[in-house]
Amino acid sequence: MNEIESRRSIRKYRKEMPDRGLIDEILHAGMLAPSAKNRQPWKFLVYTEKSKEMLLSAMETGLIRMRDDSTVPQAAKAGLTDAFHTLGIMREAPVLVAVLNTGSGSPFAEISPADRITEICDSLSIGAAVENMLLKATALGLGSLWIANTFFAYPELTAVIGTDAQLACAVVFGYADEAPPQRPRKPFGDAAEYR
Numbered sequence: 683m684n685e686i687e688s689r690r691s692i693r694k695y696r697k698e699m700p701d702r703g704l705i706d707e708i709l710h711a712g713m714l715a716p717s718a719k720n721r722q723p724w725k726f727l728v729y730t731e732k733s734k735e736m737l738l739s740a741m742e743t744g745l746i747r748m749r750d751d752s753t754v755p756q757a758a759k760a761g762l763t764d765a766f767h768t769l770g771i772m773r774e775a776p777v778l779v780a781v782l783n784t785g786s787g788s789p790f791a792e793i794s795p796a797d798r799i800t801e802i803c804d805s806l807s808i809g810a811a812v813e814n815m816l817l818k819a820t821a822l823g824l825g826s827l828w829i830a831n832t833f834f835a836y837p838e839l840t841a842v843i844g845t846d847a848q849l850a851c852a853v854v855f856g857y858a859d860e861a862p863p864q865r866p867r868k869p870f871g872d873a874a875e876y877r
């Protein structure tokens with residue numbers, strides 16, 4: 683339970699590659715998460731070195747496309763600067779895990795309310811798996827960052843991954859090169875209410 687308190691989003695990494703055994707332990711922790719109807723809708727794809735470089739060059743292409751496309755509304759571009767910053771962190775971290783939601787497709791497709799409910803349940807399950815992975819990484823002395831800025835380069839990333847499944851998010855792991863303090867949380871009374 684100590685890891686719940688001590689986990690931080692890490693945005694600076696050392697170059698050193700964690701042992702494969704540690705990454706396997708993290709992925710096993712993800713697989714132990716509860717999931718709606720025990721569907722276990724996750725697939726974890728591990729990228730390092732050259733394969734990670736290729737994936738991230740596709741992400742960069744997607745971010746540049748978004749930035750330079752005058753038909754994309756300004757509101758949809760909010761957050762692009764942050765996405766470029768995240769890309770830099772992904773390049774620095776030695777291990778990247780792309781997390782697929784195998785029961786869902788593109789978030790840009792129209793879906794029925796019934797399918798949306800299934801997708802929400804599977805997204806919750808994937809969130810549980812990712813949190814398990816972050817906590818296990820913390821316990822093993824590794825830093826991590828949960829990343830959803832992948833949505834800015836969605837078509838480019840899914841094409842290079844070679845999947846029709848939903849790219850739910852990415853997570854990077856590595857040895858932390860910073861020790862940030864706990865980020866602020868909203869007051870207890872705003873987050874929780876007894877009725």
Ligand SMILES: Cc1cc2nc3c(=O)[nH]c(=O)nc-3n(C[C@H](O)[C@H](O)[C@H](O)COP(=O)(O)O)c2cc1C
Pocket residue numbers: 689690691692693768827828829830831832851865
């Ligand atoms: C679903 C999700 C997506 C996130 N995406 C990003 C991201 O793309 N880039 C980034 O730098 N941080 C990302 N974060 C990290 C959050 O900014 C971070 O968790 C939050 O600021 C609280 O800080 P802490 O994790 O250190 O407690 C994401 C977190 C979650 C849960």
